[in-house]
Amino acid sequence: MSVTLGKLYGVGLGPGDPELMTVKAARLINEADVIAYHSARHGRSIARSVAQPYLREGQIEEKLVYPVTTETTDHPGGYEGAIADFYELSAKRLAEHLDAGRDVVVLCEGDPFFYGSYMYMHERLAGRYEATVIPGVTSVSAASSVLGRPLVQRDEVLTVLPGTLPAPELARRLADTEAAAVLKLGRTFGNVRDALAEAGKLDDAWYIERATWGQQRVEPFADVDPESVPYFSLALLPSPAYASRVDGEPAETPAVPAEQVTSGEVVVVGLGPAGPQWLTPEAEAELAAAEHVVGYGPYVARVPQRAGQQRHASGNRVEADRAVESLELAAGGARVAVVSSGDPGVFAMASAVLEQAAAGHGAGVRVRIVPGVTAAQAAASRVGAPLGHDYCVLSLSDRLKPWEIIERRLDAAGAADLVLALYNPASRTRKTQLADARDVLLRHRSPETPVVVARDVGGPEEDVRVTTLGGLDPSTVDMRCLLIVGSSKTRVDDGFVWTPRSY
Template identity: 70%
Template sequence: MSSGNVVEHKGTLYGVGLGPGDPELVTVKAARLIESAEVVAYHCARHGRSIARSVAEPYLRPSQIEERLVYPVTTETTDHPGGYQGAIDEFYERAAARLAEHLDAGRDVVLLAEGDPLFYGSYMHMHKRLAGRFEAHVVPGVTSVSAASAVLGSPLAERDEVLTVLPGTLAPEVLAERLVSTDAAAVLKLGRTFDGVRQALEDAGRLDQAWYVERATTEKQRVEPLAEVDPESVPYFSLALLPSPVNAGGPFHAAAQATDAQEHGEVVVVGLGPAGREWTTPEALAALAEADDLVGYGPYLARLPDNPRQRKHASDNRVESERAEFALELARRGARVAVVSSGDPGVFAMASAVLEVAAEKGDVPVRVLPGLTAAQAVASRVGAPLGHDFCVLSLSDRLKPWEVIVDRLRAVAAADLVIAVYNPASRSRTWQVGAARDVLLEHRSPDTPVVIGRDVGGPEESVRVVRLADLDQSDVDMRCLLLVGSSTTRIAPGADGRDVVFTPRRYPV
């Protein structure tokens, strides 16, 4: 569709439907427009993530201008004088003005929309404000209703049946009245409205016919009889479906039950990196956002924002096996569980504990998502001490004998490897650093550089470089990591006045 009164030399606005989530369901026309646009805009909440952008990502170019239109509120309350609606209306006006600046400058703007742009979508608010001033085109997309019908494997309506699409925000009694009077129905906008929608289906006598479909066509899609769904596990991107009564109990219904039988939870072990959100990968952030339950050591969970849809399960740092079994049991009940670790979960962290327990039964899928390690973080602060061969070793004797640690220290020191030393000290382990220093001095020069990194990336960050002979236990605590240089590791003055530590990639022969 197009608006009239087109002004020459102005840009064109395109409302581009991306479909329900699978990037392969983006139309050829939508992909072409996304690739060629000068400006790509998308709505998102204040956390900055955008489902629309993630769907369109395969078609984006690095040189494009991206405009994030960040909602001031989503479902929470606001102190705006006009209330929630006033805050949203003001936001739409500002967003339209931002896009108009690009259009006035002659730039084409593609505004991304999940599903179809004019089907309960945010694009319509921009279209109403801009289509009278600029040329505007809408590219339709596959709706969530069509996607849900497809993954359920059941027709929406057949012959003379009537399909009704309803918002879950209707009052339960109004919704029940509509559900009684229609053949088939799709109820959108669940999330916080789920309890009311379930009540309406029950009051209409149709709860046993209803299906729940979440994130249809994506890797995280979920299909269940709606009566069995835990209200606390329901995100906004889900819907209730009453498919064609003509086909109820037939082969389509059986296929849907088979699909549901295959659905199960999973455990994702996620590395948060060494400190704040900026050290966490987008892949890890996406997994955390999709989880129903978050499991981990208390201080690590405290780094994550509270989400009313999610449950946090904090525990002590010394119960790794118990924590792993708890997470796996949640997944057996159908939950999507994220087990969090600081740094990388595969380096002295939860990945091995979860996989060890999971291997006993082999009934829960486990994925491991990498994170930036503490060793990498500390090394980056001083240069490149890990530029050649290095090893990673823990001084904790809680899970292995001290004699084994000493043997390994001697072996790696004799092999002239740079050593990243994890867990050098704790409240109860106060002598190991001095003992390790003495072992290393059997093979290393007293002048060997040692980097002491503490709370790197955090508010109390400190990084010092000392001689191996001067390494003092009192300078090291449980929040530290040590990098012990090899015979080739060098210290050089940096242009900013600070020393740079690096290990050359060429080894002397």
């Protein structure tokens, strides 16, 4: 005789007020054979207290008591090992009920899949039993509602962060976004406060404790006593556009007359090809002095965060938008650093900024360029001196120029016997260009011509290898690579690749 398996439900209870639970959640709690909930070793469960109005007599209750919360443990696997064993044991207990045909509801504060404890049961059981997740109102939404301010509006970006991140990482991410929620305060409060101050957003942040509960607490974050902060609290940076209106500040920077010269400035800064060891003292000084840092997200992330400095990270294909944004910020009087990897004048942001300035954006704004070590220079240094004589720098990307022009220039450089530094050799959507470029150069070069393939020079995944033009395998090259193709005079001796200065 077969037994019908029970069903597993992860039920979101919302932020704490039992009346903010969904109708479906309340129904399932009342109908379930088994009610499971987590608790600390003191045995009290916040989740159970929220669900209490919807429980009925005769239900089986499974109290899943954490062996540790934040304290140390003598478990051989440490804290992580103790928690992993706990989740395995808890899943086995619930599986016994499911195997017996009993439906199991696992209670979870907030939403089960939003930092919720239920997800650890789901990943262990959902492949064996029918599992359904009932979403709940999150603490972030509840905090916004009790504060009386919207989280985001229009094109603003909301970032949700755990307070357990290191302060420098928190500061970087807080500076990169318009609105934010930082969860898991408690013992991390001081860390979060430092990060908010570092990002220049401490005065805009709010502290919300036990949102929608009877004893909820809402205060400016800067005024909160760290000793009074429980785990069920969060930091909130609500919509800055809304805040600027209700607090009496202009929501947008006023337009500056075209003939008026502003005190603002855009400095386009080259970061070099990788870490801080490639950054020049001049570039470092400009970054420290900037009020705003604008750039492609991974490049902005390389800039050390300074207190009060605002960061504006964006995607890889919006160079013109970045340039306009930087010029408009400077038109309002700000000092703006636009960052590029390598040198900003080599296939990077310097041209984009000057192009938009020429189109009339940021009238009166001064633009300066601060050079950086190029990717070609960095790659060459790893193998010797392949750029020791005349050379050509060429991008294989046909996003901004037709392939016919690239091929014509490759052919000319090949006929002129120039060493070539090839940028942007391949990407996910450009698979054939490098093979075509190799074939063009083979019209003029020996298959034994040295080729340097340099990937992530100066970074954690650095890989530099020397091959030949005939032996080059395009499938081993991606967007993070730079290639140096030697001339007829380029030599490989004792592990060095170099091009003589005499011809």
